[in-house]
Amino acid sequence: MRVPSYALKTNNFNKMKVLLLGAGMVAKPLADYILKNQIELTIASRTLSKAEKLLGNRNGIAIQWTIDDTDQLDKLIASHDLTVSLLPYTHHVTVAKLCINHKKNMVTTSYVSDEMKALDAEAKEAGIIILNEIGVDPGFDHMTAMRIIDKVKDKGGKVKEFYSLCGALAAPEEANNPFKYKFSWSPKGVIMAGNNGAKYLKDGEIVELPTENLFKNPLKLDFPEVGEMEVYPNRDSLAYIDLYGLKDIATMYRGTFRYPDWCEIMDAIKTLGLVTYDQQSFAGKTYKKIMARQLGVYPANIKEKVAERLRLPIDSPAIVAMEWLGLFSEYMVAFDEGSNFDMVTDLMLKKMMLPEGARDMVIMLHSFLVENADGSTEVVKSHLLDFATKEDTSIARTVGLPAGIGVKMILNGKITDKGVHIPISKSIYEPILTELAKLGIAMKEEWGLKESAKINV
Numbered sequence: 001m002r003v004p005s006y007a008l009k010t011n012n013f014n015k016m017k018v019l020l021l022g023a024g025m026v027a028k029p030l031a032d033y034i035l036k037n038q039i040e041l042t043i044a045s046r047t048l049s050k051a052e053k054l055l056g057n058r059n060g061i062a063i064q065w066t067i068d069d070t071d072q073l074d075k076l077i078a079s080h081d082l083t084v085s086l087l088p089y090t091h092h093v094t095v096a097k098l099c100i101n102h103k104k105n106m107v108t109t110s111y112v113s114d115e116m117k118a119l120d121a122e123a124k125e126a127g128i129i130i131l132n133e134i135g136v137d138p139g140f141d142h143m144t145a146m147r148i149i150d151k152v153k154d155k156g157g158k159v160k161e162f163y164s165l166c167g168a169l170a171a172p173e174e175a176n177n178p179f180k181y182k183f184s185w186s187p188k189g190v191i192m193a194g195n196n197g198a199k200y201l202k203d204g205e206i207v208e209l210p211t212e213n214l215f216k217n218p219l220k221l222d223f224p225e226v227g228e229m230e231v232y233p234n235r236d237s238l239a240y241i242d243l244y245g246l247k248d249i250a251t252m253y254r255g256t257f258r259y260p261d262w263c264e265i266m267d268a269i270k271t272l273g274l275v276t277y278d279q280q281s282f283a284g285k286t287y288k289k290i291m292a293r294q295l296g297v298y299p300a301n302i303k304e305k306v307a308e309r310l311r312l313p314i315d316s317p318a319i320v321a322m323e324w325l326g327l328f329s330e331y332m333v334a335f336d337e338g339s340n341f342d343m344v345t346d347l348m349l350k351k352m353m354l355p356e357g358a359r360d361m362v363i364m365l366h367s368f369l370v371e372n373a374d375g376s377t378e379v380v381k382s383h384l385l386d387f388a389t390k391e392d393t394s395i396a397r398t399v400g401l402p403a404g405i406g407v408k409m410i411l412n413g414k415i416t417d418k419g420v421h422i423p424i425s426k427s428i429y430e431p432i433l434t435e436l437a438k439l440g441i442a443m444k445e446e447w448g449l450k451e452s453a454k455i456n457v
Helices: 027-036 048-055 070-078 089-101 120-126 140-154 187-193 239-243 262-271 287-295 302-310 317-325 340-351 394-411 426-438
Strands: 017-021 040-045 061-064 082-085 105-108 129-131 158-170 198-202 205-209 219-223 227-233 251-258 279-281 337-339 360-371 377-387 419-421 444-449
Touching: 017 027, 017 070, 027 040, 027 048, 027 394, 040 048, 040 070, 048 061, 070 089, 082 089, 082 394, 089 105, 089 120, 105 394, 120 419, 129 394, 140 158, 140 360, 140 377, 140 394, 140 426, 187 340, 198 227, 227 262, 239 251, 251 360, 262 317, 287 302, 287 340, 302 317, 317 340, 337 340, 360 394, 377 394, 394 426
Parallel strands: 017 040, 017 082, 040 061, 082 105, 105 129, 129 419, 158 251
Antiparallel strands: 158 360, 198 205, 198 251, 219 227, 227 251, 279 337, 360 377, 377 444
């Protein structure tokens, strides 16, 4: 433990104490923001050195702690005014229940689970806010969408179509492997999300895609200053119709940006069953032999056999990418037991991580078809193009800063809502977006575009 060596200022705001659970890859901008605002910070992490690194030589407390130590967690939450959980989402409810017990506010950047939603009444009774989904996606996407939706409604208009697209990617100069992708955090979360199916609304009809079709027929469009991108649908877009108050909407689509070829490559990997979770033995096996076992063929000429099975040219992006990753190689699999998912993400972890000091970027695009009060139509678009700074990755900034601002706004009384929330009400999103703009994170909005400018799936 490292204890602060200075006395905090005496005003009430600067007496506030924040507990940060987790010291992962998006934690630094959040911790920096809290400390710069003279708020006392305790960072509790499984790896003490990570917490100490986040603090550097600044005032704060670093504690070694693991989620199974609920007694220590209970004491930590009780002794702080607000808890930020950057733990895996499965642990948020445990933290939230303790926050309710001690009547302490809470912030997370994760999607709200049904179990978390069920705590709304208890959180209100305790007089606290549990603010979730206050990162970039989810988070910044909600806030910037609702700012436009509320403006349209204030003018008596209706949103008829809405596309919300986001991607966390390597900057163009770093998209130099066959996947055109590098991870700014663990690959497991990204690849796991690719095992979901998807659901969206198109021209009044519900479109459901099973997981095996997720990457087929991606949407293709040009993103300003970046170039051609492809988009695949992101989970259940229908849930946002009610959340955003869009009862008259005909098209509702949330999607994920990738550089070209990603969807073909991931579709091929999924088709071969290489991201399944079934446990198996890899002992004494090369990647080539595991691929042969997966296909039920003899290992010789495995690349050609994979191409034949997928009905793809031998020089197609998918075959080139799998060979580059090492799936056809004579190297031994790195562990004796695991799943195909473990095998593939382990290779990605070794070959596809964004190098330290390299630039990443976050891109976001909202596209609305609006019917105005006088019956006329217009397209409204807004977009974000954010690159890493010398100090932080873009994904860390765009996740951590909204959360950090949310923390400050709750502590200084600018956010007074109670219960379980995501940032879709003006009382929450307006002060946070205003502060983010001062830090250089803001969407560029275009109003009054012709209907021909709209996106079409």
